[in-house]
Amino acid sequence: MALCLVCGSAESEPHFGGHCCRACAAFFRRYYQSKKINKKCTCKERKIKSHPCRECRIAKCIAIGMSPDIKNEFRNVQILRNKIRKFPELQGFRDKNLAVEVCQNTPSGSSTSLLAARIIPRTTSTLEFAIPNWHEFERMRKETGVEKTKDWLNIYEISCMIQMDINLTWKMVDKMFPTSRKLDDSDKAALIRNFVLKFWQIISILEFIENAAYFQKMDKEAGEKMIISFYEGSFLDGKEMSNKEILRIFEPFWGSFGTKVAGPIIGLDLDREEIMAIVWLLFFDNAYTNISPECMEMCRDIRKVIFRELKNYQIDRDPDDTPSRFIETVESLELFEKGEKMFTEEMLLCQMHNVRVHDDFMAIIKENKY
Known part of the structure; x- marks a missing residue:
């Protein structure tokens, strides 16, 4: 199965115009639904084994093509996942090399490397x-x-x-x-x-x-x-x-x-x-x-x-x-x-x-x- 381009999970699917796991899709949805004030990156101050900050994680979501506007168009993430064949522009995620597809559709200047996109759990x-x-x-x-x-x-x-x-x-x-x-x-x-x-x-x-x-x-x-x-x-x-x-x-x-x-x-x-x-x-x-x-x-x-x-x-x-x-x-x-x-x-x-x-x-x- 294709990797989630945000966290590296093996169970990834099309969500909000990008290709990620359900956990990252849920995070993406909550990010735009919440009323939290955006803050600067705090990754350098984070504790051992904690996740990257919200701002770095959302930046990776956007870099792989995820957009809150797609949520409004398809109403909710379940419809997008279960009825993917109705949307030809997303079909390539299942049929072609995922890395090539993401590289072709990612905005200029953003990171498209799998190594750059993945968030590896830092166990010690x-x-x-x-x-x-x-x-x-x-x-x-x-x-x-x-x-x-x-x-x-x-x-x-x-x-x-x-x-x-x-x-x-x-x-x-x-x-x-x-x-x-x-x-x-x-x-x-x-x-x-x-x-x-x-x-x-x-x-x-x-x-x-x-x-x-x-x-x-x-x-x-x-x-x-x-x-x-x-x-x-x-x-x-x-x-x-x-x-x-x-x-x-x-x-x-x-x-x-x-x-x-x-x-x-x-x-x-x-x-x-x-x-x-x-x-x-x-x-x-x-x-x-x-x-x-x-x-x-x-x-x-x-x-x-x-x-x-x-x-x-x-x-x-x-x-x-x-x-x-x-x-x-x-x-x-x-x-x-x-x-x-x-x-x-x-x-x-x-x-x-x-x-x-x-x-x-x-x-x-x-x-x-x-």
């Missing part, structure tokens, strides 16, 4: 639902983590949390994306393994954002102490490195990650909904070769939903800045890919210098995923 339900689920995930991770009382865990202690992270992550996925339950166990395990290194980056960046004031005040000495504590206590017995050696080997990785990955992402000043979009776009990455074609297809479908909701959210957030904001947010996915390569190199370097990392974690590092 997935991103909104993701926020409380992520908070619940963080709470459970802290409650069941290794040595909760410590301010900083070393790399071995964190890598020992791998199985817990896998279980909690999949619990969150299962709750948010029920279609994932249909996947084979091998695909579920592969999705989690592919996500682990990106997950560690996300956690680090979120911790920095949450404690931004603390990190901004951190001097060079405090920064070096934090790096040393991350590796200290993880060495094999008798293979310990001095603090100076730890900084010489590993500090460049921290500096590179901060300037090339974390810094640019933090600089975007992302909202919670945008962060959730990034998280799930990274999780449902269909570019890996260790997942089945069915899993790839599911990932593509979910990513389409997330991309659409991300764009919807950013349109409502700031309509004027949407194109650049959307591109910058999506480009951050490439930064995580770069961070993953850095992280892989760091873990292999740990192995060379006798830094203990949990075997399950190292197996994920070494897996061929591409």
